[in-house]
Amino acid sequence: MPIxxxxxxVARLARLGLSDAELSHYQAQLAVIxxxxxxxxxxxTEDVKPTAxxxxxxxxxxxxxxxxxxDRTEVLEQAPEHEDGYFRVPPHLETQ
Numbered sequence: 003m004p005i006x007x008x009x010x011x012v013a014r015l016a017r018l019g020l021s022d023a024e025l026s027h028y029q030a031q032l033a034v035i036x037x038x039x040x041x042x043x044x045x046x047t048e049d050v051k052p053t054a055x056x057x058x059x060x061x062x063x064x065x066x067x068x069x070x071x072x073d074r075t076e077v078l079e080q081a082p083e084h085e086d087g088y089f090r091v092p093p094h095l096e097t098q
Contacts, residue, residue: 007032 009029013020020028074087083090 007029009025009032010020013025013028078084078087078089079090
């Protein structure tokens, strides 16, 4: 099923400067791609259930378990600046 697409027009729309050799090369490639797409559309998928992914997937996340966290005092001691139990950082939205 040949489809005639003006590759030069498409290249102009995409603001691509293509030589004549490139235009004919891309025309041939596009013909192969469109032919393949047409053959895929001919496949009988009547009894195929729709899926979001072709392979069955298993959740690979670990269990959400409560664990002890870092000691607040120890962490704040390593910060360049801290105040009242929080990290102190310079304002980034305000201008001075």
